[in-house]
Every structure is written in C-alpha cells, then in structure tokens.
Amino acid sequence: MKGSGTGSISGAGMYKHLGVKLNSDGACQKDGRSGCGGVIRGSDGKWLGGFAKYIGRCSAFVAKLWGVYEGLKYVKNMGLAAVEVNVDSLAVVEALKRKTNSNVTRGALINRIWQLVDLDWEVNVKHVYRESNQCVDALANEEYSLCEDTRFF
Template sequence: MYMSDYDMSGAYVGWKPSKPLFISINTDGGIVRGDQGEWIGGYAKGVGSCSAFKAELWGVLEGLRYVRSLGFNKIELNIDSEVVVRVIKTGRSRNVAGSALTDQILKMMTLDWEVEVHHTYREANKCADAMANYGCSIGFDTQYFNSCPVFITELFEADSLGLSMPRLIPV
C-alpha cells in the first residue's frame, strides 16, 4: 500500500490513564502504571521463537502474575491484539499452541480481583512494545523494572504528556 491508500484524517491515538483506583497494564512486554500515569513497574520476558499470538499471551500472563504479586486488585489490562482480547473475553481459542497459556490466564481472571480487558491500538502501546522488543534480547528470562528503563524514557514521557499520533486507516 502507498500512503495515498490511507485516510490521514483518522482519530488521534495515545496512551490514556486508567480510571481512578485502577492500575493499568499495557502488554506485549509490560508497563504497569497508576491512575495518574505514574510508573509502578515494568517487565520483559524472553519467549524465544513463537507466534505473535503466543508472545501476546505470555505478555498478558506475566503481567497478571506481576501485578498480583504487587498486591493490586483493580486492573485495566490493555492489549494491542484483538485476537487475544477476544480469546480472553470469550474463553475460547482455536489455537492449540496457546491453549495452556490461555487456560492459565483464564484461571487468573477468576481470582478475587477485578480485571477489565480492553483492546488498545499499537500507537498507544509503544512502551509495552519496546519492552517486548527488549525481551527478545534476554533469553528465556523475565526481567522486572522498578523504575523506567532508559531505553523507553522518551516514550514514557511522551505518554505522560498525553502526546498522540494519527491512526492511519486503510481506505
């Protein structure tokens, strides 16, 4: 496609804070923020060679495990894969390769906490995408970040300032 094949008048998209008293998790890798956009934590997981679907599921599972370990009980889970959102909301997947991960996620969703699942556009998920890319360099480990890592500082600050960008829509 060429740039002329896109509608440039589409909506502007950017990261948005969670509703009051909730924390937000943006997944691929993951960023956990408070309702004012403040840094709570981050994580990156090396998943090796696998499908994008399975990598997205790993990001969700690790995010839920992480915020559970931190003691939070009101979570907005923001995922940039519509397929993963649908699988979590319906509890059904046609992908056998991700079924064990899906089962673990669904089990976590039934715990004594409130988890709202939302789709977010990739343009509003740049910090989490950068964390996922970092995860590609750390083998099969999961690394946690108590403070914002240098490699996403500019993206995190742009989110905090409310900067947005146009969402290009194919015409």
Template sequence: MNSDGSSLGNPCRAGVGGIIRNSHGEWESGYARAIGHTSSVAAELWALRDGINLCIALNLTNVIFELDTKLVVNLVQKGNDGPSGNDVIIADCIEGLQKILRINIQHFFREANKCADAFARRGALLPQDLVIFHSPLRM
C-alpha cells in the same frame, strides 16, 4: 497494565514485555522476557500472562488491561473455542484474571502501546528469562 509481544518473524525469536502504571499514569513496574521461537499470538499471550502474574504479585485489585491485539482480547474474554496450540496459556490467563478483584480487558491501538512494545523488543534480545523493572528505564 499494558502488555505486548514481539516476534522478530512469525514464528521466530520472540520476547514480551509490559508496564504497570497507577491511576495517575505513574510508573509502578515493568517486565521483559525472552521466550524463544514462537508465533506473534503466542508472544502476546505470554505478555498478558506475565502482566497478570505481576499484578497478582503486587496485590493489585483493580486493573485495566490494555492490549493491542484484538484476537488475544477475544480469546481471553470469550475463552478458547477449540484447539489452537495456545490452550494452556489461554487457560493460565483466565485463571490468573480470576485472582484479581476487578478487571477490565480492552483493545487499544498499537500506536498507544509504544512503551510496552519497547519492553517486548528488549525481551526478545535478553540472554535470560524474566526481568522485572522496579524503576523506569532510559531507552
């Protein structure tokens, strides 16, 4: 599962998105969401939470989460070490991850996250809240 947040400024209008592929790299599902005005870190956390919830809805039991923001990887792996304004969404992510049997959360470089980034940018421009894609988009 690759996720990404996109803030058109910091803070500014933001969206999130992501893609879930199977172990062969084939499309499973995608998502995009408009989240209003927020910071880039909050957008990244929203993207992860939506991805976690979609994995749970799809009954996935073994998931590798790839994020291009090291700060978010650390927040979720180590827990929140103090008030940050993102406490609730961090707790939501940690709680959701506990519902998936086997997980691996890892950082990888932004250049390898272009598909999730495209969904996040689309999300920032959506007139509605959350959209789940059941087949690949032509962008």
C-alpha cells in the same frame, strides 16, 4: 470482573475506577524468537513497575498472550485488587473473551490467564491502538534480542 471462579473479561473502560493500568505486548522475530513486556501505572500515570521476558520461539499471537499472562501475575503479586489490561491486538482480546481456543498452545495459555482472572480481583481487558502501546512494544522487542529470562523494573 470479580474472581473466585466467576471471572469475566469485558471491554468496558474501567481505568479511572480501577486505578491501575497494565499495558502488555509481545513480539516475534522472523526466526521465531519472541519476547513480551509490560508496564504498570497508577491512574495518575505514575510508574508502578514493568517487566520484560524472553519466551523462546512462538508466534506473535502467543507472545502477546504471554504478555497478558506475565503482566497479570506481576500485578497480582504486587497485591493490587483491580487492573485494566491494555493490549494492541484485537484478536487476543477476542480470544480471551471467548475463553477457549482449539490450538493446544494458545488454549493452555488462555486457561492459565483465566486461572488468574478467576482469583479474587477485578480484571478488565481492553483493545488499544499500537500507537498507545509503544513503550511495551519496545520492551518486548528488546527482550527477545537479549535472550534473557525475565527482568523486572
């Protein structure tokens, strides 16, 4: 996917081609406290960075969107030109592909994600099974329990 106003989100696997993978996730407690996290790795599996963020109170779906948004910001700030984003929620991947959502909170966050996608770089969003996203699931769950802002690793 190219940016410059022509961004798109596909499910085609481009990880080996792109060389950078972002696994992101979001989590929500029963009381609504939520967090998100992400891990960025090279195609060789080498750790490039990670983050965990306390969001406040929201749904698990919105927390997962926050994980994608914060992860894309982090990757772009690292100066990387392309990324494959792995998310363990098919509903999130499909909502991002549709590019719109009637829910005000979700819609605004999806728009912010697309503002990042539309920059001059390649972004591929792919659904993965929860088992392959366990590390970022732990980061997301840890952050809402600490109620801190954002931590970078």
